[in-house]
Amino acid sequence: MEDYFLTKFQRKTRIELQRIVDNQEHYRPEAVLAATKLLNKKLSEQALPILDEAAYPTRDEKLKVDTLSLSFDYRPFFRTLSYREFLTSISIAMFALAVIGIINYYSDERFFVDAHSTWRLYTILFVFLANHIIYRHEHKRSNNFLGRYINDLFLLVSMIILTISYKFIIGDTYTFPIENGVLGIITVISVIIMTIFSFEIGLGFLKMLLKKIRCQIF
Template sequence: MEDYFLTRFQRKTRIELQRIVDNQEHFQPEAVLAATKLLNKKLSEQALPILDEAAYPTRDEKLKVDRLSLSLDYRPFFRTLSYRELLTSISIALFGLAIIGIINYYSDERFFKDVHSIWRGHTILFVFLANHIIYRYEHKRSNNFLGRSINDLFLLVSLMLLAISYKFIIGGTYDFRIGNGVLGIIILVSVITMSIFSFEIGLGLLKMLLKKIRCQIF
């Protein structure tokens, strides 16, 4: 990721690089590190005092960066939010529902008979992971924890709305009843929130592992 920013910042002026360093809370740690290195290089070429890189986050030493704040910062996600996220969520949701439809169609076959529920669950996990992978390749950067959670919510809403619409088109209905409507909404929102956060915590651990082996895909 740092190499990406080094290439991207090559043509930035010393003032632009200094602005990134001075406002590091608005940028990813890798971007700040790349800007610091390029700025030091430009200053050394001009025979000016070199900035102390220890004052800024590095790959091995990020004492100045609050990792929790970075992971819960909503601004990077909404800064680039556009119709593209909505179209991607709808496309992935349609793909996931199509796969689930195929699994349901062949659920009586010997291959799917006893495991079709497991296949459906794995399909749901796959489409949520694919959503993050596509986001990374569309934006050329990884999403943080809160950004991924919001993106998950977009995909979940798309899945639910498309599933309900399909059921309505073919003449079926979803029968969801609960005695206390307010309590039902609170329970539903709580379950969805906990499920998304739990899923993202697991993905966060997977992401750390992939970075260790230099195979980051989301």
């Protein structure tokens, strides 16, 4: 696998290779090692200090990296996009809908009577966070902001499709709650975009905190 990345990264510039080394959590270990070797080679050819492959480059050796552009770089996510992202989203969506169904069924019980809406909200937040944790486990790397955002959309669309399909199977009809269809769709999409954006900003701060205490889980 390392040979594959060595060949793939041959034409990358020194800045691009340095970006991979500085952001190792976004790439596979083999890719980081290959980028480090190629970067060492380029640095040695320019008579610059060679980086230690087993360690991060020192502060003086690091090149300036635009962290904002890295957060909104779509390439890391789509480079590894496969069927498992969709299967994972569908599986997590089915789990979430099953839990919500149980909460709705027992909504009249004493334990849920005054808190079933809160439990539904907690379930949604949990499954969206679990979606990112599973992604890190599957790909052995963290997802960036844009990647997590797209992954959230996959999960949300899966939940909507499964909900509509379930209603269709049981013979129920799905009614849109807003009378003006076009305006309603625009409003719902805008709310969804802003809600997921705000959610991911909050997760971004949580991720920074977890990295500082060396307990990164997504």
